[in-house]
Amino acid sequence: MSPEELEQLAKDAQAAREQAPHALNICMAAGCLTLRSEAVKSALEEEAKRTGSACRVRGVGCMGLCSMGPLVVSEPGEILYRHVTPADVPELISTLDVAPLARLQCPREQAFFQRQLNIITENSGRIDPDKIDEYLAFGGYEALLTCLTEKTAAQIVLEVSKSGLRGRGGAGYPTGLKWGTVAKSSGTHKYVICNADEGDPGAFMDRSVLESDPHRVLEGMIIAAYAVGASRGYIYVRAEYPLAVKRFTIAIREARRLGFLGSQICNTQFSFDVEVRIGGGAFVCGEETALIASIEGKRGTPRPRPPYPAQSGLWDMPTLINNVETFANIPSIMRRGPDWFASIGTAKSKGTKVFALSGKVRNVGLIEVPMGMTLRQIIFEIGGGVPEGHHFKAVQTGGPSGGCIPEQFLDLPVDYESLREVGSIMGSGGMIVMDDSACMVNVARYFMEFCMSESCGKCIPCRAGTAQMYELLTRMTDGSATLRDLQLLEELCDMVASTSLCGLGQSAPNPVLSTLRYFRDEYIEHIEQKRCRAGVCACSPAEVSA
């Protein structure tokens, strides 16, 4: 395919989109689907047919405000409707030519939408993820074609470095540096892997991106493969995300059909293809060496690094592993330039971050904000704050590897460094708001149970240490702990963090350490007074009714 041909395809796709005077886009991503958006879509299609309305019904990806689903957007005008049921459909279609249906309208002017900056999610909720034409209509695969025909591999690596993009899986390793290492490593084959094993509980960003705009991730992977010299790629998706698997599989097929995947892509010498691999429900497989073992068909246990996968990864070959969101950033960086990307964010953390905002907050859903926005802006402006009658207590980021951030740090600008300084991590992007009904000791125990069950068992500090820490935390919640147990818990935290083999064990103590740091009085209360101020632990049954 030549640039001219692609341009023509994009124009045709745009024209096809604009053919109907009205379009109704209905969310077909996981959140709204659970709220029966499928039935709304069928009702819309039937009603449009019955009334002969010149309205196109389009299934699209996530629009973000999941707590208001099922969501429908009418074009032109981008009018958003919330909580749409099949019963609302006739009225919705009959008013298309008249005026917006005020009864269901959800204002776009609210902070939830206004404060966001959509790069990765720019097409989410606008395009049909199953149709490559829709992606092309918004400039899809333009970046790939430019890279293949006008840029050398080294130039691309340089641009990624210049953009300041850092790994969105959580650790924040500079993406350009990683690409450069893989590009320089020698091997008969090289591989590109997309890590879509989004295991952190309370995180659904990658799921949403894959369900809403799969081609963006695929395009990023192909550009990466060209830049590092890889011939084969894998995407490792959780089995819990069947819809993401389905949509990405369709995306691969469509991309092959148009020659963006396969041999001699776009009539160049570059060949690359991608295969989907489905996980088996093991959290540890999010760790890169464990993930590689799993793709090789083995138990997902990590191995010591170095050598890093960039030098010796899948089948001992140089392997580039990036997270879904990292790849999703690439097409935009290539299209709009590294300087544009570097102009967004903070000094050391560039671009945007997608967060899954959930828990005790009014607007639950998926948001994308520039790095450096404060927690207060995210939780209270975008999220609408904690529902009536309760007070904000902490926000949990980074899943089982992260920590709980208390009220005093609400004005903290969110980036990789600042979150680490206060004892948490960026993680993949789960952000769970907790109010005064949450017991922090119990929360620490919850995460320790998670790490204990998900420990692969290969190294002793993690296998035995998490079990012992869980036991100690259980004693605290059931009222049988002593102050000596608290001391023991702190010693174990230090030991497990410094001697475990992989990230799972090394970061398993984080939820305990961060709650100990900011909510130590709650631990002491549990131990000395057998009292749980939130009234959730067994140690204070008298307060359960509170």
Added chain:
Amino acid sequence: MSLTAKKPALPSDDKRWRIVNGTMRRYGFSRDALIETLHTVQESFGYLDKTSLRFVAESLRVPLSQAYGVATFYHLFTMKPPGKHVCLICMGTACFIKGADSLLATAEETLGIKSGETTPDLNASLTTARCIGSCSLAPAVVFDGNTLGNLDPATIRKHLEGWKPA
């Protein structure tokens, strides 16, 4: 090489074995197809057992110990037949904060089994998930593949009572 090596015969004339074989063929009977093949076995038969593990291990030329190791390592694989109905309770952080543990306690009490178990009459299984990614609907439960959100103990009890044989 893998194409010429002798393949074990299908364990029975059950059509589902051909589906399993199809998956292995798609991957050229290469060893790294082990997990994918076990997924197919479980999708087709509902669970893994000695016969299927042995068949897959021999077909892909991996030691039976490795196949067993993989089958028991990954949480999604089960070696026990599931019940007619499956109730899966999400224990993700958002669901946990919104009371998933009380949903689990109610489900255990209603069905008379613990999480991970199946009723003796094989009518219902109760399992938990780490996070199903439906955090906007927390707490969420999946009843026979249908996700329901914003649940309370009374609703889950009503749902599970409905599964009980008359």
